[in-house]
Amino acid sequence: MAEQSAITPNPVDISKYRDDFPVLSTKMNGKPLAFLDSGASAQKPTVVIAAMDAVLNKGYSNIHRGLYSISQKLTEDFEAVRVRVSRFINAPSEKNIVFTRNTTDAINLVAQSWGKAHLTASDEIILSEMEHHANIVPWQLLQQEIGFTIRTIPFDERGVLDMQAFERALNQHTKFVGVVHTSNALGTINPVKKIVEIAKDFYPDIKVLVDGSQSVVHGVVDVADIGCDFFTFTGHKIYGPTGIGVLYGREEVLASMPPYQGGGDMIERVSFNATSFKEPPYRFEAGTPPIVEVIGLGVAIDYVSAIGMANIAAHEAGLLTYATQKLQDIDGLKIHGTAPDKAGILSFTMDGAHPSDIGMILDQCGVAVRSGHHCCMPLMERLGLDATARASLGLYSNKADIDQLIEGLKKVGDMFS
Template sequence: MAAERALEMVADILKCRDDFPVLQTKMHGKPLAFLDSGASAQKPQAVIDVMNNVYEGGYSNIHRGLYEISQNLTADYEAVRSKVAEFIGAPSEKNIVFTGNATEGINLVARSWGRTFLQKGDEIILTEMEHHANIVPWQMLRDEIGVVIKTILFDERGALDLEAFERLLTHKTRLVSFVHISNALGTVNPARKIIEIAKDFYPDMRVLVDGSQGVVHNAVNMVDLDADFYVFTGHKLYGPSGIGVLYGKEELLNAMPPYKGGGDMIERVSFEETTYKDAPYKFEAGTPPIVEVIGLGTAIDYVSAIGMENIAVHEAALLVYGTEKLREIDGLTIHGAAPEKAGILSFTIDGTHPSDIGMILDQCGVAIRAGHHCCMPLMDKLNLDATVRASLGLYSNKNDIDQLVEGLHKVKEMFK
């Protein structure tokens, strides 16, 4: 079987599995088959250790202390900004704003850039497969200033219809905002092509890419991609929760006002007037997630040492294997068969609700997600209220898939 051969070729990567303590544990007495990395990935020991080490041996607030541990931690924190820039191929650390998560990055752009540069009647193009994080902030802006939201349709495979996209573009379109990899279907959208179409139509068109899944499954390069904004979240990239990244082109970040105010983002404050620091600092009011940034830096070192290309090859092989195995199950439908697809398997089984499947799989030691995956409009389009989603990480292996398939046979037994 082609998939089995491909898996053998990338077997080396599976040695990494030992780096993840939780994967050595059991769930309901069964080996844990963790297939919910799309929701949040497990953390390697190196990330856990580096965060513990900061708390144990060198914690303080940053940017302010004149003493050694504060200055050291400030340097380590700022070094992560440069590391993130290098990891995503951004021109400089000035492009990197630390946020709480991807959701905050999109809200920041909507509140700061959107409120400043958009006006009533301007059009924003999203896609039908967006996560709520890339829908709701734009609806809030629509309700506030009267922008118009349009959506690009996807076809029965879950691939965006780029001709329909071109037809949506008008002289009023100001922003295209789309997901790089769909968390519900696994579709890898042709981001470079979409950006090219948008910018050919109108060079000042702004494009935001939600890279929450994109940055996890493939190498990305901001210069090649030419997105104006790119957001992602640390906890899906094997780092901690509570830390996200907004990449923005420097001239845009400089032209945008802060969207929240407080300490650390100012040059000078008086009761008459406040002046702000330059980007990215003017967007980082208050004490930042210090230790989470350090953890993210180590997560980036970790995946970089393995190689994003190797992770992509490994997950692609496992996706082929998983797809073949699931297809053998009677009454099971896989949702999402785009020509470019990442390690996400969304499916339903005739006559069985996804929540029931999730509960039975839990008893079999298999952790999956059952629900709408924060993509209700996508579910409406598929005429479903939920799917079961098995999502792969760099540590996923053939046994995880086999355990899933065994669990699904149990489901079939119980519901026949």
């Protein structure tokens, strides 16, 4: 994502891909659907739907243990996705890739496995104030058991992290830093490579987790370049299915972690005297995995890779500029999140209209946006708000979606001014 700031305002035309998403040619409340809620969950291209359908119709079985041909074929296809995911984020190998249910599950895994094994009551961890609840609550649950301290990194009025405050928060007790790569509520792209450098310069053994739920969707991600110990993302935001997420872990860090859950598929040998576990990543994948969802994720990754993440980022950067200008022209509208390095996420409030009113009126205009705290209550508290309305872009978003949003917001303005 470091490349984001270097993107020229000359977006590549990727409009032809919009036709790959059948839902986008439907109507909502009698109006063409302007889907501006991809930050919550993205629509699925037909190739993903077809691939999952094909597995279920023509080649489904359980994987890993079947000696018959369709099970072996599906096992190969499943494991090939692990390789594709590792290449997609430039991980050294497929051994770094653990399949989880989603980002939330991935961070809970890190907290319950790495955290429980390595944190003590006198330790400290640092989280940013713009974290999604998925990167706060798992640590608080563990804190209740262990009793360590959680410090936070504040952000300024633009939504830029206070790096000096981060440096001040580091001390000899710091064991872990967790930071969101791209904020789902503000759009800020955080300098995660710098954060890793600062933490590791302070003490090389500090572990850094980057929540990449929004960043893998909006730009090129290179975990080797970032240098983090953990990186997480979720399939349904990257045009894949729900029920599948990814935890990337550095090999030696994963090797230092005990199993998170026990059951089938994660063991080498079980007896009532002693049970031994498989090596990572399999040690962390107890039970039958989301087989069909993994296949869907693999196709989603192939799909965005074929378009090119840099092209998607450039397209969205162009649209973000267009939308920002148009929104700024609306009387009484305030954009929250104006960081110089920003992805296609626009949070805003309007004088006199609550974000839920904005959401409901836009719905009548065929425009899907999200209103609420976006699972970032501490961030909202910092902004002094209980909610914002949020329009978030996907690779299929276009100027017509933005124009429809602006027309809807003018109606909101007329009704509430």
